Amino acid sequence: MTTSTEFLSDSPAATEAFAARWAQNLTPDAVLLLTGDLGAGKTTFIRGLAHGLGIAEPIRSPTFTLMHEYVIQQPPHLQGTPFFHIDLYRIETPAQLATLGLDEILERGGVVAIEWAERLRMANVSLRATHVYEVALTHSGETHRTVRIVEQCAG
Ligand SMILES: Nc1ncnc2c1ncn2[C@@H]1O[C@H](COP(=O)(O)OP(=O)(O)OP(=O)(O)O)[C@@H](O)[C@H]1O
């Protein structure tokens, strides 16, 4: 079964609020594959997601560091599990992707949000997790963005 959600956002704040609300549906061992052009709102969505997970630290794009790790504070069923924010923009080869150790990260059972998930497809990497969501952001005007979330079917 495939479940999908679509949201038309009219501001960065609306994108964040939508993501924060949507985050309440998450369960352990979830991966979000974010796709979309430069400035489509991937980091903005993740900022809202982190807020919804009770993470108080500022969310900065891990463009150079590739990965940031946080501890989820809410909802209760996720409390204490890790949240990873990964940005694959600078990844150019499958070998670089391998050094990230995505499999080990997934084994930790938290929530993993990956910007520029297109890079995984390019390297033919598919990630296994209990829930895998494709989050596609598209420009729908200067201050409008369409957020489409589709859950990948398991197995
Ligand atoms: N409705 C909206 N939702 C999200 N961002 C919006 C919206 N309207 C305008 N913006 C602007 O678009 C930009 C989105 O930037 P953001 O860093 O989130 O994009 P990104 O997809 O992560 O880009 P990159 O590919 O560089 O990582 C911000 O400057 C934000 O203010």
Ligand SMILES: [Mg+2]
């Ligand atoms: Mg970004």
